Amino acid sequence: MIEIESITKRYGDVAVVDDVSMVIEPHTLTVIVGTSGSGKTTLLRMINRLVEPTSGTIRLDGVDNRSVPGHELRRSIGYAIQGNGLFPHRTVAQNIGTVPLLLGWDAARIKARVDELLALLQLDPAAFGPRYPHELSGGQQQRVGVARALAAEPNVLLMDEPFGALDPIIRTKAQEDLLAIQKRFGTTIILVTHDMEEAVHLGDRIAVMDAGKLIQYASPTEILARPATGFVETLVGASDRPFKLLSLGEVRDVVEPGSAEGEGIAAGATQRDALAELLWSGRTAMPVTSDDGMPIGRVTVQGLVKRAARPK
Amino acid sequence: MGIRFDKLGVVIAAIAGYGAFLAPFATFRANRIVAGEPRSVLEALPSPVGLVLLAILVAAGLVALFRTPLAARLGASALALAVLALLIGNAGAYLTPEGNTFARVSPASGFWLLIFAFTLLLADVLTRLQLSPAGRVVLLGMAAAAIWLLLASGQWDSLSILKEYANRADSFWNEATRHVQLALGSLAAAVLVGIPLGILCHRVEALRAGVLNVLNIVQTIPSIALFGILIAPLGWVAANIPGASALGIRGIGAAPAFVALFLYSLLPVVANTVVGLAGVPRAANDAARGMGMTGAQRLWGVEFPLAFPVVLTGIRIVLVQNIGLATIAALIGGGGFGVFVFQGVGQTAMDLVLLGAVPTVALAFAAAIILDAVVEHVATRRSTTVAA
Numbered sequence: 001m002i003e004i005e006s007i008t009k010r011y012g013d014v015a016v017v018d019d020v021s022m023v024i025e026p027h028t029l030t031v032i033v034g035t036s037g038s039g040k041t042t043l044l045r046m047i048n049r050l051v052e053p054t055s056g057t058i059r060l061d062g063v064d065n066r067s068v069p070g071h072e073l074r075r076s077i078g079y080a081i082q083g084n085g086l087f088p089h090r091t092v093a094q095n096i097g098t099v100p101l102l103l104g105w106d107a108a109r110i111k112a113r114v115d116e117l118l119a120l121l122q123l124d125p126a127a128f129g130p131r132y133p134h135e136l137s138g139g140q141q142q143r144v145g146v147a148r149a150l151a152a153e154p155n156v157l158l159m160d161e162p163f164g165a166l167d168p169i170i171r172t173k174a175q176e177d178l179l180a181i182q183k184r185f186g187t188t189i190i191l192v193t194h195d196m197e198e199a200v201h202l203g204d205r206i207a208v209m210d211a212g213k214l215i216q217y218a219s220p221t222e223i224l225a226r227p228a229t230g231f232v233e234t235l236v237g238a239s240d241r242p243f244k245l246l247s248l249g250e251v252r253d254v255v256e257p258g259s260a261e262g263e264g265i266a267a268g269a270t271q272r273d274a275l276a277e278l279l280w281s282g283r284t285a286m287p288v289t290s291d292d293g294m295p296i297g298r299v300t301v302q303g304l305v306k307r308a309a310r311p312k
Numbered sequence: 313m314g315i316r317f318d319k320l321g322v323v324i325a326a327i328a329g330y331g332a333f334l335a336p337f338a339t340f341r342a343n344r345i346v347a348g349e350p351r352s353v354l355e356a357l358p359s360p361v362g363l364v365l366l367a368i369l370v371a372a373g374l375v376a377l378f379r380t381p382l383a384a385r386l387g388a389s390a391l392a393l394a395v396l397a398l399l400i401g402n403a404g405a406y407l408t409p410e411g412n413t414f415a416r417v418s419p420a421s422g423f424w425l426l427i428f429a430f431t432l433l434l435a436d437v438l439t440r441l442q443l444s445p446a447g448r449v450v451l452l453g454m455a456a457a458a459i460w461l462l463l464a465s466g467q468w469d470s471l472s473i474l475k476e477y478a479n480r481a482d483s484f485w486n487e488a489t490r491h492v493q494l495a496l497g498s499l500a501a502a503v504l505v506g507i508p509l510g511i512l513c514h515r516v517e518a519l520r521a522g523v524l525n526v527l528n529i530v531q532t533i534p535s536i537a538l539f540g541i542l543i544a545p546l547g548w549v550a551a552n553i554p555g556a557s558a559l560g561i562r563g564i565g566a567a568p569a570f571v572a573l574f575l576y577s578l579l580p581v582v583a584n585t586v587v588g589l590a591g592v593p594r595a596a597n598d599a600a601r602g603m604g605m606t607g608a609q610r611l612w613g614v615e616f617p618l619a620f621p622v623v624l625t626g627i628r629i630v631l632v633q634n635i636g637l638a639t640i641a642a643l644i645g646g647g648g649f650g651v652f653v654f655q656g657v658g659q660t661a662m663d664l665v666l667l668g669a670v671p672t673v674a675l676a677f678a679a680a681i682i683l684d685a686v687v688e689h690v691a692t693r694r695s696t697t698v699a700a
Contacts, residue, residue: 050602075604085599089617099603148603158602 001026002047002156002188007056009042016042018212019056024205026061026155027186029179031203033193033235039212040192044158047190048077060156075099078157078187082164084145086133092118092144093129099152117147120184121177139170143177150181159191163198175202196235200224200244208232220248225311242308246272251288251299254307260285260298267291275304316379320436324429325377328392331425332369338403338423343414344472344661350420356403368395369426376433382440389434396426397462404470416472418663445685452681472663473670480652480667488671490566491648494641495634495675498570502577502630507623509578510585511611520586527579535572535640542568569646573637577630584626588619621691628683635676639668 002024009017017039024030034040045051047058049070058065065073086095096117097110105113115125121143133141142162149157162178163171179202182189193199199206200220207217208228216228224245227233236244251274252267264287265274278286278301285300336350337357354362368391375388404417443451468474477484513520533541547563549556561567592615600614616623642650649668656664 048602050598071604071606073604074602079599079602081595081599081602083593083595085593085595085597085602087596087600087614087618088593089614098605102604102609145599148599 001061002190003059003062004043004047005057005059007043007046007058008054009039009046009051010054015054015212017046017053020209020212020214021056022207022214022217024188024190026188027182028204029182029189029191029202030205030207031191031193031199032207032209033196033199034209035194035235037211038209040194040209041160043209044160044190044192047156048074048079048158050074075102075152076154076156078149078152078154080145080149080157080159080162082161084133084141084162084165086141086144086148088133090132091129092123092131092133092136093125095133095144096148096151098148103152113151113153114147117150120181121147123147138166139174142166142170142174146174146178146181150185150187153185155188157187157189159189161193162191164193171198178202196237197244200248208235221245221311224248243272243275245311246270246275246304246308249307252290252296254299254303255288255297256300256303258285258298259295260287260300262286264289264295265299267296271299271304271307274299275301275308278304317377318379320432321376321378324433325373327425327432328369328373328376328429331422331429332366332373335422335425336420338400338407339418339420340407341416341418341472344416344476344663345659348416348418348420351403351407353422356407357399358402358406361399361402365395365399368392372430372433376429382437385433386437386441389430389437392430393427393434394458396423396430397458398467401462401467401470404468404472408470416475416663417470418472418666445689449682449685452678456678473666476652476661476663476667483651484667487647487649487651487668490646491635491638491641491650491672492675494566494569494573494638494646494648495631498573498577498638499627499630499634501570501574502581503627505574506578506581506626507585510582510623511589511616513582513586514589524579524583524586527582530575531579535576535637536643538572538575539564539568539644542571546571564644564646566641566646568644569638569641569648573634573641576637577634580626580629580633581623584622584629585619588622589615591622592618621687624683624687624690628680628687631683632676632680635672635679639672 004020004022004024007017007020008015020039020043032040032043042051046053047060047065049065060077086092087098090098093111093114096114100110100113114129118125118128123140123143128136128140128144133144136144142165146162149159163174166174175198178189181187191202200223203220205217206220206223208215208223208231210229210231216223216232218226223232224236224241227236247270249271250267251265251269251271254271254274255267260283262281262283263277265277267288267290274286278284278299284302285298287295288297288299290296332353337353337355338351339348340351341348353366356362357365372388372392375384380388400419400423407417408415438448438451462468463474469478509523513523530538543563546561546568550561550563551557596614596618597610600610605613638646638648639650639653641648642654649672652668653665654668656662656666656668
């Protein structure tokens with residue numbers, strides 16, 4: 001659990017982060033979203049003390065993060081940034097082994113961990129371990145950046161616009177990978193982005209920041225349904241919030257009895273995908289198949305449209 | 313069709329043609345200080361040899377003139393250079409009257425132009441071959457070995473510059489050692505002081521402009537003036553600090569030369585360290601901090617290795633600069649190859665000047681090639697990438 005209590009950071013007279021308090025539950029993915037200059041990155045960097053707060057405290061599992069020296073604190077917290085910050089003069093394996101080496105792991109343990117992480121991120125350890133970062137594609141570099149952040153098995157992972165430099169297709173894949181990793185390790189992830197779409201897609205909870213203040217801290221559904229201010233509403237985007245809302249639910253939640261013609265959709269797909277498929281194929285209903293491929297009913301445009309309405 | 317001119321080749325052929333047919337190949341002098349008499353290729357060499365040389369030069373010039381395969385150009389330039397190097401020795405032996413120890417024969421403008429033309433051709437071929445750094449060093453080693461063989465075989469002994477050498481063999485190697493000591497020693501001192509100073513300037517912004525400006529001003533002081541400026545403080549040190557004069561520190565001599573070279577060396581080392589550190593990708597630096605590296609770990613594990621190719625470039629500049637500048641040390645009794653240069657100037661004996669100048673140029677040239685190769689090797693291995 002991460003408890004942020006009345007944290008403030010001033011540069012001169014300007015409060016970049018202004019009296020922010022929030023509690024982040026363990027094993028969740030929290031997204032801090034805001035425009036540039038909103039203080040979201042500064043807030044993130046105060047958690048691992050890359051930035052020292054002017055006032056307030058941050059406790060990690062009940063322990064004040066100022067109780068150990070900054071560099072020791074940071075070795076226990078994963079950190080991944082936009083442009084990944086890989087060390088160009090070190091191989092992929094050396095990059096990933098950075099924090100374990102700082103922590104004094106022995107060589108065999110480091111190698112085992114590096115290989116495990118590379119395999120987890122679908123990079124062949126034998127092929128990619130000895131390469132240099134510039135020999136990798138942007139997507140591969142990003143994955144190595146995530147592997148490096150996870151190397152010392154941190155409970156908390158901080159990510160600053162980790163997907164900002166990726167093209168849309170690779171970004172989607174990277175987001176799926178991150179969700180899988182979070183599920184597997186149960187890491188508490190705090191991710192900063194300016195992209196509300198990404199926030200809604202990834203976040204268990206979303207913290208919206210503006211001009212150093214925490215405007216709203218709630219679940220994605222809550223943010224979409226009841227934006228606290230006009231600013232949040234603008235950030236959500238009035239024109240496609242019904243679709244964002246649909247993207248949060250799975251098809252299995254709107255299955256109706258009955259059958260329908262044509263190509264079906266899996267129960268695990270998002271309601272947004274289902275609606276898109278129906279609209280595109282010009283149908284009003286389509287069959288739904290369970291995870292093991294059995295037909296379990298149908299989904300209708302009408303049923304989906306109801307779901308897209310603002311929750312009461 | 314198919315016969316086409318090579319652009320650079322036209323220039324090379326023109327220079328070679330002038331050098332072979334119009335300019336003198338060798339100069340003959342009755343003794344070492346009188347004016348020389350020019351000798352053409354055919355005058356300087358016994359009759360069939362001169363014609364053979366001209367034939368080879370014409371053939372090589374034609375290979376250069378037209379667009380020919382790289383292998384042919386490589387062969388032509390290497391052959392022309394080898395034959396020239398060999399036969400200039402023959403010219404010396406042929407032109408020197410039997411038993412005359414006063415006469416001097418030296419290469420003349422035609423010879424130097426031919427060497428220049430075919431070196432240009434060779435350099436062009438080597439550039440186009442895109443040799444690896446190691447390949448270039450190996451080639452340098454081969455060239456050095458060939459020159460050493462020619463020297464050891466006595467082929468060049470009848471040339472004036474080697475006659476000067478023969479008269480001064482002992483002092484030549486003393487001055488050579490002193491020259492290298494001055495150039496490398498001052499470089500080592502500049503690296504030891506300059507890199508930490510550069511790191512400090514990088515970390516402490518307030519210091520940067522001041523230090524770099526001072527070093528800039530030092531660079532603009534003429535060397536002879538700097539020697540003058542140093543006489544007083546070093547003289548004071550020698551007189552007042554115990555042990556200083558035992559170490560050889562005096563107002564004149566090697567000490568001020570060393571200090572001057574050291575001061576000139578500082579700017580490139582410090583400036584390149586600052587530039588190199590400033591060029592470290594921000595993201596890499598931020599990631600290093602974010603993962604819990606201490607300041608020292610970041611400096612030696614990330615920042616300095618990434619800045620190293622640029623620092624090395626600075627060291628290369630300094631080394632080549634110092635090998636040349638060390639010549640001036642002789643002005644104040646500091647020794648080095650400059651001794652021969654200034655003696656030669658004093659006696660209007662050009663051969664003696666060359667005895668000092670040629671090894672200096674060769675040394676600087678070799679240092680440049682070796683360090684360029686090292687810089688390129690380091691830079692490609694640590695090729696930086698800014699993730700987009």
